[in-house]
Amino acid sequence: MKLKLSGTEKIDVSSKFLWNSIIDPKILKECIPGCHEMKEVSDGEYKIVLNLKVGAVGGSFDGKVKLSDQNPPIACKLNLSGGGTLGTGKGYAKIIIDEKAKGTSLMRYEGEGEVAGLVAGVGQRVLLGVAKHLVKKFFSSIKVNLSNNRSQSQ
Amino acid sequence: MKKKNYYFITKNRRPTEDRRFVTGQGNFVADIDRPNMLHVAVLSCHEPSASIDKIDFSPALKIKGVVDVITGKEIANATRPLMNGLDTPNVKRYSLAFEQVRYAGEWVCAIVAKSRAIAEDAAEKISLKTTSLKFVLDSEEALLPNSPKVHKKHGSNILLEKKFVWGNVIQDFKKSDHQISYKVNWGRNSTVPVETFGVVAEWNAWKNILDVWASIQMPKFSDHIAFVLGLRVNQVRVHYDVDVGGSYGVKRGIKHTILASYISRKLHRPIRLIEDRLENMRAGDAHGPERKFDVSMAFDNDGKIRSMKMRALDNAGAYAGRAPFQLGKPIGAIVGPYTISSVEYTALSVTTNKAVQEAVRGFGQAPTNYALETGIDKIANFLNIDRMKLRQKNLIKSDQFPYIIPSGSEYDSGNYQAVIKKVFATKDYNELIKERDSLRNKGFMAGIGIAACLEPSGGNSSFEPLLNSKNNTTTWMESCQLNVDAFGTVTARIHTTSSGQGHESLVSTIVGEMLEINPDEICIARPNSIESLPGNSPVGSRMAIMLGGAAARAATKLKDKILLISAHNLGFKKSKLIYKKGNVFAPDGSSLSWNEIVELCHRRIDQLPEGMDPGLASFDIMQVPTGGKLPVNDKVHMYPCYSFEFHLVLLSFDPIICKPNIRSYTVGHDCGTVINPSIVSGMTYGGIAHGIGAALLEEFAYDENGQLMTQSFLDYLMPSSHEVPEIKIVKHSTPSPHTFFGQKGSGESGYLGAPAAISSAINDALSPINISFLSLPIRMSLISDAIDNQNK
Known part of the structure; x- marks a missing residue:
């Protein structure tokens, strides 16, 4: 079945800071819900292991994330594919970061996935619902993470 | 023998099996625990069609407790393909997918471990590399020349295509005043037994025997296992004393059993494979017919239906299974209870990338009945004649029996008018119409549903030679053995598993009746397959007729011996003696008691007639009554008995939410002489509940990507006590001339007419606003959407 997700998030960091954060496997590992492992295997390509629970089923998901169409710090495309006990999935997400005012970025995302x-x-x-919830959780973690990082770096 | 005053038959006796089931003391396959037993979990592929490129199971083998991982390649090298009864050598099916997966959920690997939990965990570690292939889901699309082929080597998706013309269809259509054509769809649903399929297999290399305990309802199971594994049949010991937690047709389990048996032979360990619900729903033997009908009916102004053309296109799923033959059984009742004099029937079965279809209650008859009854309602609507009047016009009359239908079957007996009259005496038709109209006046959508249907019974396999000319089977026998021990107690042996049909009650009641002894004191034993006489298991509503018949015939033989011994000892001709409750009385007042006769048989051969064997035992291998002939000119007589059911339903729903509320459900049921009324009522009640599910709720629905959307009870909805109303069963008995007591089959009752009746009621409810549904299930959301669309 097909899934479509899109949204906009306001994050109080500069576009450059946001860009660097969302391609940092360490930060991603902390912020992606259920992420057990995130490794950069080659430039712009990551191996990811997730543990997820959706409705009545739960299990692991081994996947690959590949960044393409990179235009730092403004835009990129994430391609995701993988599978596990829960099933298989593939999809993409387009991300556009727009620094509206100094130190405040607007991140727009739009994605489509197919799961089996x-x-x-x-x-x-x-x-x-779960997908929306996970995305929301991801952004709230990333906001907390970034504000912590920023205060540490200041 | 047709006597009216029975000792036990027709009496409301508590089924023998109830004690153990009600107290939770059944012995199911999950209760079988063998020393050193290993457990199996399976890895399935999620793609509807893909080539298997690489399976890396080395990480799984590293997990503690994992013993082995088996792939389809290993199975295909070691076993023959499963049998399917068709002449399709290039449609090969193995226990595990070999080289290619053909439906989402198909098993790819089996993981063998110390526990099921370890095996499931290890399954997660297996990496499966596949390449997606094109797939086809719709049966009409599967027929197109450029559609993806599910089995490339087979060359097309057609498993079976056969057109029959019985009678002068062209002329009858020409002569008729009118004709209508319509399409109806029967959705893919099933029976969903409480217990999923399970098997324990244990190879004993020193005895050269494979022991199998399985949750089965399947004919010739040990033959099939032996053939596929390359064993002699007498090396396969299937234990029939395993209780089966429901089946209604689907408990075939051959792929599971071959897999477990192969692993057991390889590892020399007992192997258990019990499906979880998801495995069962996705890739077990859970799916039933999915059928598209194109029907034309030719009729006159007065409502007389002359002829019918029917094309039934069945979506068999990825492999052959039993699906194609489920187009065959309905040939034995292709005109239902009506006097339609000619028929053209096209049976078409195609492979698609969906789960394999297996046998389900009625073996294809319920969809055909639904297609027929929808047509009857449509003709009534077309001619503006009352639906009951139209049915009465076309029903076979009681003085027309035995009645030969165009396809060659002979209906044994019936009095459809009497059954209908009794139903209307319970629920007055005109009052029901008033009730419906008053509901309509209150703002409800309300409708009356009617279905008059037949249940062909006595399970024969004549459809096999009819659909596959290389098959020349003419018997489908069943057996029973009786033994009276030296202390005079009686043991009856039956040679099959039971999945809730009450065979122990059946046989003890009949043997008790024949010998005039207390059925509760008769022991029913179930030997394993090696110790058994030939039989074909409970399929096609046959056991009351066939097992009951064999038991009655074996008891007759026993009684005959008793009378011969008595004649010899009492000095009278056999015909002068009277057998009563186990004792034999001579005209001069002398007698022999049961115990005395037993004593003679077991200890005094000197007092038996010369040449007579000692002991008191008998057996019977019974041929299906009226069966035994191969088809001639595409015609064959199929079933010995035809039970009749007449459903009358009133339902209503509000036009917004549209949740059907069944306000009254009456069914008239005639299955001849009833052996045990509470078992028959239970079957009818359960069959109607099953039919309500098929009509309103249940469907194995696939999305456009070939993914099964209804794999759990969250989405595969079944009727519960909220949906199943109180059902009034009105009984009638027209005995069959072909069976021992006049009994007919009832194992499929209720289900054969309920979906047609519910659909008829919904369409009647929607008729004032010109909406009708020609596809099952009719889910409440579809009704409310249709009304909503019309209001826009």
Whole structure:
């Protein structure tokens, strides 16, 4: 089944700081919900291991994330693919960062995914809700993370 | 023998099996625990069609407790493909996918470990590399020349295509005043037993025997296992004393059993494989018919239906399974209870990238009944005749039996008018119409549903030679053995598993009846397959007729021996003696008691007639009554008995939420002489509940990417006590001339007519606003959307 997600988040850091953070595997590992492992395997390519629970099913997900169409610190495209006990999934997300005022960035994202297996069959009715929830959790973690990092660096 | 005053038959006796089931003391496959047993979990592929490029299971083998990982390649090298009964050598199916997966959820690897939990964890570590291939889901699309082929080597997606013309269809259509054409769809649903499939297999290399305990309802199970594994049949010991937690057709389990048995032979350890619900729903033998019908009916102004053309296109799923033959059974009742004099029938079965279809209650008859009954309602609507009047016009009359239908089957007996009359005496038709109209006046959508259907019974396999000319099977026998021990107690042996049909009650009641002894004191034993006489298991509503028949015939043989011994000892001709409650009385007042006769059989051969064997035992291998012939000119007589059911339903719903509320459900049921009324009522009640599910809720729905969207009970909705109303069963008995007591089959009752009746009621409810549904299930959201769309 297909999933579509889009949204806008306001984050109180400069676009450059935000860009560097979202391509930092260490920060991503801390902020992606359920992320157990995130390793850069080559330039712009990451290996990721997630542990997730969707509706009545839970399990692990081994995937690859690849960055393309990079235009730092403004835009990039994330391509995701992988699989595990929960099923398989692939998709992409386009990200555009716009520094509205100094130290305040607006991040717009738009993505589409296709999932198969248990997660599609069992989790379908909650899948979109869970996906939205995970994205929300990701951004709230990244906001906390960045504000901590910023205060440490200041 | 047709006597009216029975000792035990027709009496409301508590089923023998109830004690252990009600107290939770059944012995199911999950209760079988063998020393050193290993457990199996399976890894499935999520793609609807993909080539298997690489399976790396080395990380799984590193996990403590994991013993082995088996792939499809290993299985394909070591076993024959599973049998399917068709002449399709290039549609090969193994326990595990070999080289290619053909539906989402298909098993790719089996992981063997010390516990099921370890095996499941290890499954996560296996890396599976596949390349996606094009797939096809829709049966019409599968027919197109450029559609992806599920089995490339087979060359097309067609498993079976056969057109029959019985009678002068062209002329009858020409002569008729009118004709209508319509399409109806039967959604892919199933029976969903409480217990999923399970098997324990144990190879004993020193005895050269494979022991199998399995949750099965499957004919010729040990033959199939032996053939696929390359064993002799007498090396496969299937234990029939395993209780089966529901089946209604789907408990086939052959791929599971081959897998577990192969692993057991390889590792010399007992192997247990029990499906979890997700495995069962996605890739077990859970799916039933998914069928598209194109029907034309030709009829006159007065409502007389002359002829019918029906094309049934069945979506078999990825492999052959039993699906194609489920297009065959309905041929035995292709005109339902009506006097339609000619029929053209096209049976078409295609492979698609969906889970494999297996046998389900009615073996394809319920969809056909739904297609027929929808047509009857449509003709009534077309001619503006009352639906009941139209049915009465076309129903076979009681003086027309035995009635031969165009496809060659002979309906044994029936009195459809009497059943309908009894139903209306319970629920007056005109009152029901008034009730419906008053509901409509209150703002409800309200409708009356009607279905008059047949249940062909006595399970024969004549459809096999009819659909596959290389198959020349003409018997589908069943057996029973009786033994009276030296202390005079009786043991009956039956040679099959039971999945809730009450066979122990059936046999003890019949043997008790015949020998005039207390059924509760008869022991029913279930030997394993090696110790058994030939049989074909409970399929096609056959056991009351066939197992009951074999038991009655074996008891007759036993009684015959008793009378011969008595004649010899009492000095009278056999015909002068009277058998009563185990004792034999001579005209001069002398007698022999049961115990005396037993004593003679077991200890005094000197007092038996010369040449007679000692002991008191008998057996019977019974041929299906009226069966035994191969088809001639595409015609064959199929089933010995035809049970009749007449459903009358009133339901209503509000036009916003549209949740159907079944306000009244009455069913008239005639299955001849009833052996145990509470078992028959239970089957009918359960069958109607099952039919309500098929009509309103249940569907294995796939999305456009070939993913099964209804794999758990969150999404695969089943009727509960909220949806199943109180059902009034009105009983009638027209005995069959072909069976021992006049009994007919009832294992599929209720289900064969309920979906048609519910659909008919919903369409009647929606008729004032010109909406109709020609596809099952009719989910409440579809109704409310349709009304909403019309209001826009």
